[in-house]
Amino acid sequence: GRLTSLISVDDGNRIIGTKAGDAVIQAVLKEGKEYFAENITINKTPYFGYYIPITNSDGSIVGMSVTGRTSQVVEGTISATVST
16 A cells, blocks of 8 residues: 655645655665655655665565655755754
């Protein structure tokens, strides 16, 4: 199954069915590493994303989880913090 908390900025619906890039798949699903990306695009919107593998109790990788924020929000927060 698929689960997401990402909401489309266009219509407010959940964004389901996106595909991770090859570098993310290699690092997270094949190598079991965490992965940070500063320039991913989800539903035509730029995001910062942090991916982690999801594993079974035996250590086998069964999927991945991603936490993301739009680049606009992240860059706005950074600018506000630096200005202060």
